[in-house]
């Protein structure tokens with residue numbers, strides 16, 4: 416599966432949405448199949464396995480973005496056989512499980528996928544099964560727009576034409592309510608990117624933490640000889656960092672775009 420298979424679609428996003436892949440219209444059935452395969456593996460190489468780190472990441476994201484989620488799903492990683500083409504994440508309501516495609520696990524992608532699937536989990540827990548537009552119901556659209564995941568919501572409204580009115584309605588409600596004068600509960604002012612990154616950092620075990628300055632551009636960091644097994648961009652779901660590469664045995668270069676709110680973000684080296 417290519418890194419960004421949805422690039423092939425005639426949609427121009429420069430946002431995280433291009434990395435959040437559409438669900439199939441039969442996502443729920445496929446997720447059930449995926450779960451069945453998890454229990455009764457059909458082939459030796461097809462497998463799903465519980466991922467403690469992703470489950471912990473999902474809990475942290477849920478705590479910050481969707482505190483009303485009653486039970487945070489466990490997260491498993493699965494081999495490609497469990498997913499239809501172009502699908503990197505599935506939520507299975509009955510088992511309260513999120514399945515992430517093996518090749519989608521990475522610092523730049525999993526947070527986006529987890530937010531998307533956690534939104535499905537919250538809507539499932541609030542409204543029950545949503546057999547509409549692959550689960551991308553008006554309630555899901557409203558939640559995603561409220562969370563600021565507008566490009567992801569718009570992308571799925573383009574994949575599922577029946578989901579478009581729900582997306583447009585959610586956008587209209589957001590516009591009408593801004594600045595939260597529509598009678599609803601005023602939300603707490605969102606934390607800065609840096610404050611959110613520091614909050615997310617608390618649950619992680621980082622060997623080193625890199626501060627990505629707000630102005631963006633390329634920054635080189637000197638590191639002692641370090642074994643880096645994982646890179647996690649903080650806050651979860653942010654997409655400032657364009658590339659990370661070793662420039663020498665003890666130097667790492669991070670290229671980032673400017674911060675949205677003028678505060679720094681972080682990279683956890685695990």
Ligand SMILES: [Zn+2]
Pocket residue numbers: 437438531535549550551
């Ligand atoms: Zn979805």
